[in-house]
Amino acid sequence: DVKVTQSSxxxxxxxxxxxxxxxxxxxxxxxxxxxxxxxxxxxxxxYFSYDVKMKEKGDIPEGYSVSRxxxxxxxxxxxxxxxxxxxxxxxxxxxxxxVTDTQYFGPGTRLTVL
Amino acid sequence: AQKxxxxxxxxxxxxxxAVTLDCTYDTSxxxxxxxxxxxxxxxxxxxxxxxxxxxxxxATEGRYSLNFQKARKSANLVISASQLGDSAxxxxxxxxxxxxxNLFFGTGTRLTVIP
Numbered sequence: 480d481v482k483v484t485q486s487s488x489x490x491x492x493x494x495x496x497x498x499x500x501x502x503x504x505x506x507x508x509x510x511x512x513x514x515x516x517x518x519x520x521x522x523x524x525x526y527f528s529y530d531v532k533m534k535e536k537g538d539i540p541e542g543y544s545v546s547r548x549x550x551x552x553x554x555x556x557x558x559x560x561x562x563x564x565x566x567x568x569x570x571x572x573x574x575x576x577x578v579t580d581t582q583y584f585g586p587g588t589r590l591t592v593l
Numbered sequence: 594a595q596k597x598x599x600x601x602x603x604x605x606x607x608x609x610x611a612v613t614l615d616c617t618y619d620t621s622x623x624x625x626x627x628x629x630x631x632x633x634x635x636x637x638x639x640x641x642x643x644x645x646x647x648x649x650x651x652a653t654e655g656r657y658s659l660n661f662q663k664a665r666k667s668a669n670l671v672i673s674a675s676q677l678g679d680s681a682x683x684x685x686x687x688x689x690x691x692x693x694x695n696l697f698f699g700t701g702t703r704l705t706v707i708p
Contacts, residue, residue: 488636512695521597521684521698522638537695569638571696581628582688582696584638 482506483585485570491591498557500588502570509575511553512582513537513545516567525568528553529575560592595620597685599699606675607707613660614670614702616685625687627668628696629659632682641683644668672704680706 486501504511510529514522514537524537526545534545542564546554553572557564567589571582596619606612618627629641644652644659652659660669672679682703686696 514698519700521700522686522696523698524695527695567636571638581640581643583640584630587636587638589636 483570483572483583485568485585485588487588488586489589489591491593492557492560493593494561496557496560496592498560498590498592500555500557500568500570500590502553502555502572502585503551504553504570504572504583505551506572506583507550508572508583509550510573510582511547512571512573513543513553513555514569514571515539516569516587522569525555560590562592564590565592566590595622595687595697597687597697597699599685599702601702602700603703603705605705605707606672606679608677609674611671611673612675612704614672614683614685614704616668616670616699618666618668618685618687620666620687627659627661628686628688629657629668629670630684630686631679632684632701634681638684642670675706677706677708680704 483504512527513525516522528534528547544556569587570585573582574580598617625646627644631639642654642657644661656673658671682701684701685699
């Protein structure tokens with residue numbers, strides 16, 4: 480079974496702090512994604528990566544950056560956390576270029592910024 | 594632009610009954626994929642079922658089936674014989690074949706199964 484893990488289930492940070500959210504997948508997937516989920520808005524894509532050291536902006540990249548130094552690991556970075564970044568963050572991974580190949584999600588990190 | 598619309602914020606169904614969750618989509622891509630995910634209160638997104646735009650038959654996976662009407666651009670999820678464990682948020686999503694492989698998600702439907 481595909482397994483996607485995220486470093487924390489719950490995280491509380493203060494405004495202005497630098498925050499790292501880590502995601503690891505064990506299925507050798509090329510693609511990895513970071514989404515944020517807010518009530519009434521569904522899931523929105525922040526960034527994705529289709530290869531090591533490659534990244535592409537999603538729909539809402541402002542205030543975020545990412546890092547992919549190894550194939551299995553994709554990190555989301557909040558350079559200076561703000562209260563409007565309080566949200567649920569979901570990581571996902573998938574194989575390359577096959578439309579039938581589903582994305583597999585991690586358990587999510589619920590981030591609260593005070 | 595691509596868009597997924599789920600017009601039912603919440604649905605109730607009696608245990609053992611069937612329920613249909615609506616999803617309509619908009620895309621100009623000739624080839625695309627449609628997915629349904631379940632999100633229980635634990636938060637993890639669980640893949641349920643997939644329908645390709647060129648698939649001739651409606652997808653089925655156990656108690657889940659997808660009522661795909663391409664001309665109407667709808668991809669409704671049908672859950673048969675509802676169980677208490679089916680209570681969750683359900684998201685419809687669409688993935689493009691070209692360019693980015695990300696999913697476009699609807700806003701979700703919260704299903705509550707009543708004993």
